[in-house]
Amino acid sequence: MAEIRSLHDAVADLVHDGDTVAMEGFTHLIPYAAAHEVLRQGITDLTLARMTPDVIYDQLIGAGLVKKLIFSWGGNPGVGSLHRFRDAVENDWPRPLELDEHSHAGLANRYVAGASRLPFAVLRGYRGSGLATRTNTVSTVSCPFTGEELAAVAALNPDVTVIHAQQADRSGNVQLWGLTGVQKEAALAADRVLVTVEEIVDELAPRPGGVVLPTWVLDAVALVPGGAHPSYASGYSVRDNDFYQAWDSIARDRDTFTRWIETHIHTHAEGTAVR
């Protein structure tokens, strides 16, 4: 059952040094506020999983909290590179970053296997790609009916999944809608789940495209309006494309980045949205 808690306490209790953490949200509903709380608490040696690391992981990587990244597309969408990610991979700054790199189809299916509590998933993928040679989480399996050889990807079961949603009710049932990405799979694959929400309501009204996660598959819900900024929460906010564009120059330089984190994250109280 999900308890409704402060973001500080939920992060402190659920996210530990050395954990494998998935903070999902495909462009939409990215749980930035929770990531910033991880930054403030200095939780480190993390293995981070996300299909699109995005600026949220660029921040955690640049701050030196990440030892390994599981991902499938590591850019600043529509803008360019993730400079902190590149600097870590290319120059080991501020620490070396181990990579477990996939295609979107493969990583999505790793979460599907995780949510299904199967050890692997099957897809027609990675064919001819060099990706499979760089990871031990892609293999092959033969169809017992046709003999066709297919790709197998290892299940991904994070220690903790963190997502942002529009609404929770007072019992901790959660609903998200709009682009819902792989959030259901990432949540159901994890041992522990933290959800930040825009709003707590008396009753969840069924929404078109709504994904409901019952309270009994969650551990904590934290009320954090604006907690997806600079990404967005459909019905509550719009994507701050200007911030994504501004991030390019912030992250390009180590010192600028470090000052930005110091100014905008460490000096902010818990749960304060970064604008």
Next chain:
Amino acid sequence: MAEIRSLHDAVADLVHDGDTVAMEGFTHLIPYAAAHEVLRQGITDLTLARMTPDVIYDQLIGAGLVKKLIFSWGGNPGVGSLHRFRDAVENDWPRPLELDEHSHAGLANRYVAGASRLPFAVLRGYRGSGLATRTNTVSTVSCPFTGEELAAVAALNPDVTVIHAQQADRSGNVQLWGLTGVQKEAALAADRVLVTVEEIVDELAPRPGGVVLPTWVLDAVALVPGGAHPSYASGYSVRDNDFYQAWDSIARDRDTFTRWIETHIHTHAEGTAVR
């Protein structure tokens, strides 16, 4: 692209003697009117697939149109036996009925593999069950990462899938909502798809729980209000539980059944709902 057609013409063009046909709908939205049109046209030697054969397949089996049944639970839900199904299996009346029998989890995953255009799907299922010894569409596969042996089920790709939905727009895009069962998977797994609908509207308004099938994955849409009776269409009708209970005595006796089919199906014009 789906053409909007009469039920007669759509069935005549899309369903052929000898086809493998899935008419899906888990208690809700069962495409009875389309099955009755198949009965009227005498399309025969069918392999029928459905998780729950239900009264709809009892009718087609009793009429002698079916040579094989792929299924996972063959009862009259909440009432008892499907007497025509039993008579065919036990006494070869009116013809022998070959069975390919599964668990719900297995058959659902056969459709998933079919929709994914994979040759098989993996599940932790059939363990210790005698079911796997009676079919050649269950096998095993070993996880290439953990060595665990899991069940593999062969993809099910019907020649035709027939479903009933609440609404289509004039371009043939379809929306269904409420219990949507395995209809999306059954439709996307098939070579041809026929959808009967309660209503044709100018524009599909997104609904909570709505499943949208774009016109370009469908072949024909036929307007058949009440086409799910005696099952139901959420928002349009309620389940006719009395009919399901009455079916027990209709189907128990071969002559009573045959007279019922003659009276209620063959003497009815196309698309007339059986009440």
Next chain:
Amino acid sequence: MSGSPHPSFSRDELMEVNAARALAGARTCFVGIGLPSTAANLARATVNRDLVLIYESGTIGSKPTRLPLSIGDGELAETADAVIPVPEMFNYWLQGGRIDVGFLGAAQVDRFANINTTVVDRGPGKPEGRLPGAGGAPEIASNCGKVLMVLRHSTRNFVQKLDFVTTIGHGSGPGDREKLGMPGAGPVAVITDLGILRPDPATAELVLTELHPGVTVEQVRAATGWELRSARTVGATEPPTVGELTALRALKSA
């Protein structure tokens, strides 16, 4: 509702009330149609108001006001916390280990709580008798945290040897579930119209642990197709309370 015993009740009502009681404390229940659905809905009206009912048609948290005839009646979806596709139900929720209790009926059960719902042998020269088939049972029995069963007690149902093994309970004894890689604990109680059988912790064989009011050990043994053993002490189930029977009868007449 009153907790005092009710003066008059049927054997079926004893079975249904005790099946509902077995759900006290559970969070989530995967509900088969028929007796399991009666029990689960009665539990929501009595011992476990917060019980989350999960139906294989795709509903999570259904709160029907009357007993559904089928597992897909409209009210199950309309009152649910969430409605999901059937493949997701079996893959993410059932196989995903999200469900505490699976509640099953059966046509035949053996001493190790294995289940047959596929075919029955009707004697030499006669064709097999056809039953509905497996439905969700093999994976429910494998993947739920534990399994409850409810069925009427007769030598036709409680058999020495199953005519077909549809669904594994405890296989041929301790360790079989582990060998088969089944995550859940398997059947923990079989509630009948005569009493309750539970697996002996040492042998996994079903033994008589409770009798319903007015039922004798001999009656149960006579209705069981194998040499039924009794637990060291055989308890007695509490008679249905007025509250339980009122709720049960209201559910059925709604």
Next chain:
Amino acid sequence: MSGSPHPSFSRDELMEVNAARALAGARTCFVGIGLPSTAANLARATVNRDLVLIYESGTIGSKPTRLPLSIGDGELAETADAVIPVPEMFNYWLQGGRIDVGFLGAAQVDRFANINTTVVDRGPGKPEGRLPGAGGAPEIASNCGKVLMVLRHSTRNFVQKLDFVTTIGHGSGPGDREKLGMPGAGPVAVITDLGILRPDPATAELVLTELHPGVTVEQVRAATGWELRSARTVGATEPPTVGELTALRALKSA
């Protein structure tokens, strides 16, 4: 909109307009972000008003009024015919063979239209340069009916040998896709700011088939890292019309 040639346009606009034209007649397009998204949205405004745009974020039939910055901008979902989970997009729709055209960009492409978007070699003693990675490309290139590519022409992008093979186009020549069990036809055109390359039907090697107005064969060869061959007859692309350029500029400024 007028069909007459526009007096003034940039190289990028030539690329974008011709990329959009390549989508005439397609029903469905899996749209990568950046240039492919520009082309697909321009196609909807010009040559193919009914084109179904599919974004990997889970939208089917998006109809944005301005160019999205990311593949998950809110307008893509709000204007879509359907919004689905990401795993379903990759499994049922892309792998399911439902999508006619995959439209990809690339950091490096070789003569067989294989793609690198993972890492680049920056010379001896220097660490590999990091690119964003595969995203959806390997399975888009495998499973769409055919693949279009759009990227700027330079020896940095059109290379003799990829530093890493992220995504297979035509492998090492004819038959390779079949051997790898790839259902789709693979890359059929690479549209650049200088012209269009297409695979030679006999060898699967990319050859120059069309030049944009004002571009010479020598310019294209100089911008290509391998000995680029030309088709027997090298055509010329039509200059952008006023209608095309107006639509393109409106999309970009919206």
